[in-house]
Amino acid sequence: MAKQIVILGGGTGGTMTANRLRRRFDEDEAEVHVVDRDDRHVYQPGLLFVPFGLTGVEDIVRPRARQLRKGITFHEQAVESVEPERDRVLLEDGTALPYDVLVIATGARLQPEETEGLTGPGWNERAFTFYTPEGAERLRQALDWFDGGRIVVNLVDMPIKCPVAPLEFTFLTDWFLRENGVRSRTELVYATPLDAAFTKPVASEHLAGLLEEKEIELVTELNAGEVDGVGGKLIGYDGREVDFDLLVTVPLHGGAEYLERSPGLADALGFVPTDTSTLQATASPNVFALGDATDLPASKAGSVTHFEAEVLTENVERHLAGKELVAGFDGHANCFIETGFHKALLIDFNYDTEPLPGHYPSAFGLPLLKESRLNHLGKLMFQWVYWHALLPGRDIPGIGPEMPTRGKKLTART
Template identity: 55%
Template sequence: MKRLVILGGGTAGTMVANKLRRRLPLSEWRITVIDRDSRHLYQPGLLFVPFGGREDLRKPRRQLLRRGIRLLTGEIAEVDPVAKDVHLADGEILRYDYLVVATGTGPRPDQTPGMLGPEWHRSIHDFYTYDGACALREALQGFTGGRLVVHVVDQPIKCPVAPLEFTFLAEAFFRHREMRDQVELVYVTPLDGAFTKPIAARHLGRLLDERKIRLETDFMVERVDAERKTLVSYDEREVGYDLLVTIPLNMGADFVASSGLGDELNYVPVDKHTLQSTAYPDVFAVGDANDIPTSKAGSVAHFASDVFVENFLQYVDGAPMTHSFDGHSNCFIETGDGKGLLIDFNYDTEPLPGRFPLGWLGPLSLLRETRANHWGKVAFRWIYWHVLLPGRWLPLPAAMSMKGKVRQ
């Protein structure tokens, strides 16, 4: 009996487990998923919670995994990649033949001096956690005016467009409450523009200008002075705030570092095309848990998992892995007022204008605000629960296509 252990039951871990369960015979394989809790969180929905969203975003993990997949709930203490053991905090040890790390990434406010403390979830907020998004909802309801600063500590972060989406939605939120002239909005980023890629940065920067949102670039935060309500950068620039919405430094799971599997941010170094660990050939890392140079986004987890599954089946049969992930990512970007943008890119091609996914037939527009893009993001929730997580086929190829795109 071959043993496959998947660490993490989030987006990538669930998709991979369900896809492989359909392809690997139970008479020959035991598939085990380990996660620290029993409920799966729909993370894209956190963006809407601060603006009044109250739909339950959580479902039982057991309900989302196919029959025949074993689910263990517990904290992962360490992995011994030489002995091929997984040690849980309660003392249980699991042996594996193949290991998939899918424990994702998460915010670490403790890594920025002054961020955690008495003002955390009072005047300093995040929305990348369920509790944080709910606390921010109450703060926005009670906000009577002043300077609201949206701040990104550093890249990479989970869903890199989410801070921009929050900023656009906040602008619309205050405008609809007829208090926009009482709120100064500032977007603070360590990047030299609104986004990592120049064409998309120009489009998004223009939207910030149109909405009179100040853009503060190249800001590498050194500390948060919570008493003075001020962000302080390493070059001694300061940005004051009345309400701070921050995206803390994102890091992978601590056990990745203690097990000698990760880099300085606890991400597993892998071959960016096969997702195989560069140090241990029987270890793979999928979703946000690896160090591939593309967005830490659900679409990447989806497209990469399709490639990974095919490669993994070849690998366990002793054959060369012939499939290659190209870094394909696409993201809907909410811009407020029931509209949104869409970007589609990979390792080699930045987001370009045009149409998606059926070439010039569209029906969605790239790098242009449309209502169709907004409804595409809304529809994604149903697709996520009923198609992606169960590992069902979705008619979008894993490799990025240039059909419908316009090079500038």
């Protein structure tokens, strides 16, 4: 009988995994099911550009089902819960989906309501987030009308999706305001719970000047506990107050809600405890997880998910064949970081190696840790790569799951 593979989540990780598994198994060997509560697949890196009118929400959303290969069953249903001890998933309409292997790819959920006052008066009027299509569109309208004042960009606490996005947003805001002639009437503030904008030694050495150059005020070690959206105050747990006319927040993140109703699958924040190198969930040998849904100490980013998908599909096949899993994932991530003025940085790193200068993926590749126009073009081109190569699960020549060291300046540090 065909094995049942159930994948929860039809986003980046779920789609890639489904397409890769569909190619690995004949249809009489395995059925592949994907469950998602809606049919809107958002190209999330595009959200960063929406507030500046550089792209529209309609340009970054496509139907989920259309990204799945033939032979994959798509269920447009919310998940009620998972019963790992009975190997089945309960859907909201009462359907039970039994599985031989379960893949959790339901990403991270935004929880602005967990910060006192944030979603109260002033939400989407003075306080915004660009982490949802609706929020990004509201923020676009607000920035359109913005005529000077104090803009505060704040990430409430780690972990967040795309940890560099708040910085990128700040850089792009600086550029946008200069283009529109209102930068001289604007104070731009970046407020972070970490103790610096750049916390990795080599990156901070190379990028320390960026904030000063762009006249961005830095507030560090601010753990935002409360927002007063009418009075325009961001208030830290330590009592510090940061005034704003316009707040751009990256709210707290947690795992999907059904995980709270699924015994033993998630930690207190709703993330799935997962083996750092095999991607098997600690809860059960036939459960795997990838992407933003896991508790891995890796960045919550599409590139990470892509590298994970290669290892995860291999391990699902091995698990079904009763073979030993491969410890193939090394935490590899790479990200383009928009810095405004048609330039971007590129960083590449893993669990053990911090972002280093040099070139990626080899000596003749894109410059690392350095602003360049080429990286900006790379970031723009990436949307095409996402829909046409990453989601279908095609391998990109020269870009493998393990972090490359060729082309990097691996200078010894003391």
